[in-house]
Amino acid sequence: MIPAYTIKTDSTTASGITYIGFCNSVDADDDEPMWAITRVTNDGDDVIVEHADGDGDPDNVWSDRASLNYK
Numbered sequence: 001m002i003p004a005y006t007i008k009t010d011s012t013t014a015s016g017i018t019y020i021g022f023c024n025s026v027d028a029d030d031d032e033p034m035w036a037i038t039r040v041t042n043d044g045d046d047v048i049v050e051h052a053d054g055d056g057d058p059d060n061v062w063s064d065r066a067s068l069n070y071k
Contacts, residue, residue, distance in 0.1 A: 008062060016042045019065045023058060030062040037062065039070045
């Protein structure tokens with residue numbers, strides 16, 4: 001059996017930043033702490049990849065992606 005995932009992207013909240021969210025459920029809720037969120041920042045020629053809370057754990061809220069702490 002292939003696991004089901006929900007993947008979301010957002011490149012409109014902030015200029016030069018793309019958020020990518022991964023949830024291991026097809027019934028993902030944007031307001032529940034079930035997301036692993038990555039922030040990709042384009043800074044000139046540099047690309048910076050950071051994870052919410054500094055890890056890839058699916059314990060973040062997608063709706064809060066812009067205000068989370070990334071490392």
